[in-house]
Amino acid sequence: MNITxxxxxxxxxxxxxxxxxxxxxxxxxxxxxLEMLDVLNEQLLREGKDPVMFDNDCRxxxxxxxxxxxxxxxxxxxxxxxxxxLYMRKFENGDTxxxxxxxxxxxxxxxxxxxxxxxxxxxxxxxxxxxVKTGGTPDANSIPVAKPDAELAMDAASCIGCGACVAACKxxxxxxxxxxxxxxxxxxxxGQPERLPRARxxxxxxxxxxFGACSNTxxxxxxxxxxxxxxxxxxxxxxxxxxxxxxx
Amino acid sequence: MKLDAGTPSGPLETRWMRHREEMKxxxxxxxxxxxxxxxxxxxxxxxxxxxxxxLGYHVGCFCLQDSPRRAHSIAAQGxxxxxxxxxxxxxxxxxxxxxxxxxGDYRSRESNVYRLAEVSNEIIDQCIAQGVxxxxxxxxxxxxxxxxxxxxxxxxxxxxxxxxxxxLGAYSALSRQIHLGxxxxxxRTEMLDLVVKDGRxxxxxxxxxxxxxxxxxxxxxxxxxxxxxxxxxxxxxxxKASNMSAxxxxxxxxxxxxxxxxxxxxxxxxxxxxxxxxxxxxxSESLRNDGRVWVPKKAGDxxxxxxxxxxxxxxxxxxxxxxxxxxxxxxxxSRAAKMxxxxxxxxxxxxxxxxxxxAEAIERLGEGAVRERYGNLFHMYEEITDEDPYKVPMRxxxxxxxxxxxxxxxxxxxxxIPGLHVIGEANFSDHGANRLxxxxxxxxxADGYFVLPYTMGHWLATAGxxxxxxxxxxxxxxxxxxxxRIERLVAADGTRSADSLHRxxxxxxxxxxxxxxxxxxxxxxxxxxxxxxxxxxxxxKVPGSGEEFNLxxxxxxxxxxxxxxxxxxxxxALAREESSGGHFRDEFQTPEGEALRDDxxxxxxxxxxxxxxxxxxxxxxxELSFEFVTPxxxxxx
Ligand SMILES: Cc1cc2nc3c(=O)[nH]c(=O)nc-3n(C[C@H](O)[C@H](O)[C@H](O)COP(=O)(O)OP(=O)(O)OC[C@H]3O[C@@H](n4cnc5c(N)ncnc54)[C@H](O)[C@@H]3O)c2cc1C
Ligand code: FES
Numbered sequence: 086m087n088i089t090x091x092x093x094x095x096x097x098x099x100x101x102x103x104x105x106x107x108x109x110x111x112x113x114x115x116x117x118x119l120e121m122l123d124v125l126n127e128q129l130l131r132e133g134k135d136p137v138m139f140d141n142d143c144r145x146x147x148x149x150x151x152x153x154x155x156x157x158x159x160x161x162x163x164x165x166x167x168x169x170x171l172y173m174r175k176f177e178n179g180d181t182x183x184x185x186x187x188x189x190x191x192x193x194x195x196x197x198x199x200x201x202x203x204x205x206x207x208x209x210x211x212x213x214x215x216x217v218k219t220g221g222t223p224d225a226n227s228i229p230v231a232k233p234d235a236e237l238a239m240d241a242a243s244c245i246g247c248g249a250c251v252a253a254c255k256x257x258x259x260x261x262x263x264x265x266x267x268x269x270x271x272x273x274x275x276g277q278p279e280r281l282p283r284a285r286x287x288x289x290x291x292x293x294x295x296f297g298a299c300s301n302t303x304x305x306x307x308x309x310x311x312x313x314x315x316x317x318x319x320x321x322x323x324x325x326x327x328x329x330x331x332x333x
Numbered sequence: 334m335k336l337d338a339g340t341p342s343g344p345l346e347t348r349w350m351r352h353r354e355e356m357k358x359x360x361x362x363x364x365x366x367x368x369x370x371x372x373x374x375x376x377x378x379x380x381x382x383x384x385x386x387x388l389g390y391h392v393g394c395f396c397l398q399d400s401p402r403r404a405h406s407i408a409a410q411g412x413x414x415x416x417x418x419x420x421x422x423x424x425x426x427x428x429x430x431x432x433x434x435x436x437g438d439y440r441s442r443e444s445n446v447y448r449l450a451e452v453s454n455e456i457i458d459q460c461i462a463q464g465v466x467x468x469x470x471x472x473x474x475x476x477x478x479x480x481x482x483x484x485x486x487x488x489x490x491x492x493x494x495x496x497x498x499x500x501l502g503a504y505s506a507l508s509r510q511i512h513l514g515x516x517x518x519x520x521r522t523e524m525l526d527l528v529v530k531d532g533r534x535x536x537x538x539x540x541x542x543x544x545x546x547x548x549x550x551x552x553x554x555x556x557x558x559x560x561x562x563x564x565x566x567x568x569x570x571x572x573k574a575s576n577m578s579a580x581x582x583x584x585x586x587x588x589x590x591x592x593x594x595x596x597x598x599x600x601x602x603x604x605x606x607x608x609x610x611x612x613x614x615x616x617s618e619s620l621r622n623d624g625r626v627w628v629p630k631k632a633g634d635x636x637x638x639x640x641x642x643x644x645x646x647x648x649x650x651x652x653x654x655x656x657x658x659x660x661x662x663x664x665x666x667s668r669a670a671k672m673x674x675x676x677x678x679x680x681x682x683x684x685x686x687x688x689x690x691x692a693e694a695i696e697r698l699g700e701g702a703v704r705e706r707y708g709n710l711f712h713m714y715e716e717i718t719d720e721d722p723y724k725v726p727m728r729x730x731x732x733x734x735x736x737x738x739x740x741x742x743x744x745x746x747x748x749x750i751p752g753l754h755v756i757g758e759a760n761f762s763d764h765g766a767n768r769l770x771x772x773x774x775x776x777x778x779a780d781g782y783f784v785l786p787y788t789m790g791h792w793l794a795t796a797g798x799x800x801x802x803x804x805x806x807x808x809x810x811x812x813x814x815x816x817x818r819i820e821r822l823v824a825a826d827g828t829r830s831a832d833s834l835h836r837x838x839x840x841x842x843x844x845x846x847x848x849x850x851x852x853x854x855x856x857x858x859x860x861x862x863x864x865x866x867x868x869x870x871x872x873x874k875v876p877g878s879g880e881e882f883n884l885x886x887x888x889x890x891x892x893x894x895x896x897x898x899x900x901x902x903x904x905x906a907l908a909r910e911e912s913s914g915g916h917f918r919d920e921f922q923t924p925e926g927e928a929l930r931d932d933x934x935x936x937x938x939x940x941x942x943x944x945x946x947x948x949x950x951x952x953x954x955x956e957l958s959f960e961f962v963t964p965x966x967x968x969x970x
Pocket of ligand 2: 140141142143144145146147148149150151167168169170
């Protein structure tokens with residue numbers, strides 16, 4: 086099939102960006118979206134033009150590296166999938182596809198479609214862990230966890246940290262990302278000792294990084310490739326308030 | 334090149350404990366005076382950086398991805414082994430040791446493998462303390478499942494995302510140390526060379542991939558945790574950024590390269606569908622717990638799978654290996670798939686595929702239970718192939734997956750360059766000629782959490798501070814070489830991308846050094862290589878400059894290294910005139926087509942030394958001795 090691509094091009098963080106239009110023929114249905122971009126880049130290279138820079142790594146939906154907004158939707162039209170899991174069979178001959186980077190003040194564009202998501206790492210550094218060192222831990226089976234709790238913790242832990250929730254939110258809030266980490270540990274006995282201070286520290290770090298407040302419209306949940314539930318945001322609010330009251 | 338593995342003697346069960354007691358310690362107040370550079374943030378690097386920082390050393394950690402959490406380890410699906418014996422099915426440290434030695438076709442060190450089995454249990458304890466959400470039974474205790482090459486259930490898992498959850502555990506420990514100021518983290522940073530002064534590793538030179546800036550880092554020890562080199566084949570299950578340049582640079586600076594031809598081909602991957610394909614996707618081995626592998630009995634049978642009656646199907650693994658059935662080790666399963674496809678019985682458009690069928694499991698357990706076990710894998714399969722595996726059997730085919738070979742290390746995980754340590758998939762590891770499923774995660778975390786933190790102290794206490802800073806001429810000399818390499822790449826003004834040239838090299842690798850190898854094919858490949866390398870430099874085009882975010886430049890550098898490394902792999906495969914594990918030489922097989930080992934002549938680790946450009950590398954041997962197990966013909970019948 087033949088398609089037209091409108092792609093955000095930006096030389097570097099400081100430079101001004103703009104859309105450029107490219108046409109591509111002989112796109113196959115079995116190609117992944119990123120393979121289609123590989124084909125475009127081969128074409129650009131032959132034409133002596135700069136290839137389009139986009140982040141990707143595992144190409145199977147688990148590393149959270151790929152990060153494209155396609156026709157206005159983070160990760161594109163496929164539900165519960167990252168853009169590397171999107172296949173061209175979702176598009177039709179003659180389609181025009183617009184591709185942009187994640188848009189958020191806290192995610193500066195580095196080049197073309199690649200952004201800097203270091204802010205998410207810094208949020209985790211502020212407290213997204215159980216403070217244990219290596220060694221000296223008790224036998225694993227001495228800490229039983231009820232299966233429903235373990236499953237909920239796992240639901241939250243499946244966050245891949247891609248930032249689609251931020252890109253989807255009109256306030257560019259990272260609330261779902263924070264809630265997923267807080268939620269994972271809040272549902273496990275190991276996470277209890279630091280539960281309240283963790284929630285407060287991570288929310289504070291989110292503010293410092295310049296993410297907005299939760300818009301309560303839940304566009305994040307719809308965009309999340311791992312379908313992380315917004316119920317974790319409600320739990321986060323509760324822990325945050327409890328922490329405030331307790332002064333922890 | 335001197336190869337002193339430094340393995341302790343005495344009873345196997347107490348070797349590691351005694352060795353720990355004998356190693357030197359660094360006084361707590363002195364630990365902060367030492368700087369350790371850890372390259373890589375996967376399970377090996379992440380766990381090592383966090384643990385070393387926790388002990389009090391200054392740690393610098395480097396990775397290619399934009400966040401340490403995205404290292405390739407994240408993609409591991411199936412699980413991690415440990416000898417906990419929670420299911421009470423007869424497992425023990427000895428049995429895990431024995432299975433791993435046997436699974437590796439008796440080409441690994443007894444002492445190392447025993448230590449690995451020994452610390453496996455601590456890994457699970459550590460992960461649980463971090464809040465890793467492993468699967469659980471209704472009673473709240475941990476669940477286990479089976480993996481290939483074992484008759485006990487010793488694999489711990491977190492849905493189909495075990496690697497992700499383990500890596501997030503290591504990443505959280507790392508993040509805590511970053512927060513405490515004990516680790517300085519450098520994402521999007523590529524190590525381009527190792528600095529060696531007076532025979533000791535004293536630092537690295539890196540490139541900030543966003544700005545192109547080159548930087549020098551001095552350290553009292555360097556740790557490479559940069560993963561495997563499966564991507565030399567172009568198509569593999571590895572992430573796109575996985576590469577071997579860091580190890581290759583170290584090799585050129587004097588580190589021995591061990592068993593480079595030992596490569597693992599995973600039997601259950603989604604078959605290739607076209608020339609544009611950028612990677613192959615693994616379907617976890619855990620699927621072989623319930624899926625049954627078959628092909629039609631008749632060659633050239635093009636009927637839909639559902640139209641082929643039971644008695645016209647060949648469940649060839651169950652037929653050939655009744656005691657292990659579908660759960661034979663990977664090398665055995667892969668070769669068996671190749672054999673039936675070579676007979677013309679392969680399925681799918683290309684004929685390069687076999688069925689992995691869940692119909693019987695769905696009938697036995699119900700679709701719900703199958704969905705609970707493998708839902709996300711089935712979903713992934715359907716996304717890629719547009720076929721519903723609940724209704725039609727999956728089609729799978731072997732693909733390059735893991736590299737058992739890597740930089741040679743002694744018992745303390747130190748390479749032949751004093752001060753340079755290598756952990757995780759990057760070292761030649763504990764897996765011999767074939768790795769068992771769920772054992773790479775175990776080894777990466779064993780190295781990083783429970784081995785290196787001890788042996789590093791011994792190295793630093795013995796060697797003392799290096800005393801070399803980045804203004805030393807040794808750094809300037811290496812930077813000039815790095816600069817020259819980048820300039821040469823950027824100047825390449827041909828017509829082709831590094832990617833397209835890499836694809837061609839990959840085909841040569843797969844044909845000559847893939848699932849089966851012959852002396853003739855390897856010699857032919859060795860003869861072709863110089864021409865292909867020349868063609869690479871003649872036709873390569875690298876757009877842009879070195880002072881910007883330039884993915885093409887990064888790729889070109891890695892592919893250039895692959896051309897040189899391919900030669901070492903071919904030579905190693907040629908020199909090993911036997912079949913063992915993943916290394917199958919057509920000339921050396923039993924009448925039934927099983928691998929024919931030659932313990933008399935090849936019970937050794939082959940270690941290759943770089944002796945200069947335009948010279949063939951030389952091979953050294955570390956003889957393997959078996960005091961506790963007797964190498965026998967591996968049988969899974
Ligand atoms: C799809 C898939 C599924 C798997 N499933 C399982 C499983 O179920 N069980 C199991 O036990 N094993 C599994 N494996 C194998 C296992 O995941 C890997 O062997 C293991 O994770 C490797 O870990 P590592 O820390 O050695 O390296 P990696 O995780 O590959 O990390 C390498 C690190 O080095 C960095 N790096 C590389 N080069 C440079 C450089 N030049 N400069 C700076 N940084 C650099 C990278 O950025 C990264 O941080 C699987 C592998 C694949 C491909
Ligand atoms: S590239 Fe890893 S999630 Fe898309």
